[in-house]
Amino acid sequence: MFGSSVFDYDGVYKNLSSFMSSVRRQLKESKIYIVVADVSKAFDCVNHDVLLKIMDDVLKGDEYALRKCTKVIYSRSKNVAYRFDSNVSVSNGNSINDFSIQPSSGGGILVDQGTVSTIRKEELQRVLFEQVKCNILKIGHNFYLQQVGIAQGNKLSPNLCSLYYGHLENSVILNFLHDGNSGDAISEPEFLMMRFIDDFMFISLSKKHALNFFNRMRRGFVYYNTYMNDSKYGFNFNIGDNEQCDNRLYRGDDGVTFIPWSGLLI
Numbered sequence: 345m346f347g348s349s350v351f352d353y354d355g356v357y358k359n360l361s362s363f364m365s366s367v368r369r370q371l372k373e374s375k376i377y378i379v380v381a382d383v384s385k386a387f388d389c390v391n392h393d394v395l396l397k398i399m400d401d402v403l404k405g406d407e408y409a410l411r412k413c414t415k416v417i418y419s420r421s422k423n424v425a426y427r428f429d430s431n432v433s434v435s436n437g438n439s440i441n442d443f444s445i446q447p448s449s450g451g452g453i454l455v456d457q458g459t460v461s462t463i464r465k466e467e468l469q470r471v472l473f474e475q476v477k478c479n480i481l482k483i484g485h486n487f488y489l490q491q492v493g494i495a496q497g498n499k500l501s502p503n504l505c506s507l508y509y510g511h512l513e514n515s516v517i518l519n520f521l522h523d524g525n526s527g528d529a530i531s532e533p534e535f536l537m538m539r540f541i542d543d544f545m546f547i548s549l550s551k552k553h554a555l556n557f558f559n560r561m562r563r564g565f566v567y568y569n570t571y572m573n574d575s576k577y578g579f580n581f582n583i584g585d586n587e588q589c590d591n592r593l594y595r596g597d598d599g600v601t602f603i604p605w606s607g608l609l610i
Contacts (some may be wrong), residue, residue: 347514407462512565592604
């Protein structure tokens with residue numbers, strides 16, 4: 345559903361660690377090829393109708409339960425605890441084991457409040473429709489109805505974006521990667537893809553495979569109104585004559601190079 349989404353650095357570490365362990369033997373004879381790409385204006389380019397169709401496919405049940413919880417976060421620097429009330433994610437059952445925590449990048453302690461309420465699928469669809477289709481913008485003295493894109497400051501927007509680009513991955517990118525496999529003898533998993541909302545990272549032991557990924561991302565995805573930012577690519581190999589693409593490499597004082605990705609140096 346969320347595709348290759350990761351929601352915190354712990355998830356990045358687990359995925360990287362698992363992948364590196366699985367290809368450790370091949371690393372003696374092969375090189376790792378990395379490509380990072382960033383969606384241009386990720387929140388602003390979301391197609392409303394496509395997003396709502398994706399959400400309709402996700403909401404398969406007729407009724408859902410919401411469990412009330414409080415998230416407690418302690419700030420050591422300010423010596424104070426913050427409390428945030430929210431609903432843990434929807435479920436078809438009332439058992440605590442049926443509920444999954446909403447993906448979040450923040451740490452803290454989740455305290456179950458023991459309160460469960462129900463909501464119909466139609467009500468969820470109405471709320472989502474209002475969030476996506478009824479966003480009013482005030483520019484100067486005029487008001488405008490947003491026709492494309494979603495509000496970046498909305499609490500739902502990061503997860504909606506993750507679902508949107510997760511659907512793009514599952515429907516287009518993964519099919520392309522498997523169909524365009526280089527044919528090299530690489531054991532599973534032959535590649536690793538991760539994404540922080542709109543920041544993609546692709547790792548492969550095949551240069552051809554990595555180059556195929558880069559070229560496919562450059563073409564964009566018309567159905568999803570999604571295109572990459574040419575100034576935010578990163579790669580650790582020669583991609584040929586692509587003057588429009590900047591390679592964002594960071595070189596440390598010791599001469600070792602890294603690729604910046606979502607606040608990390610890979």
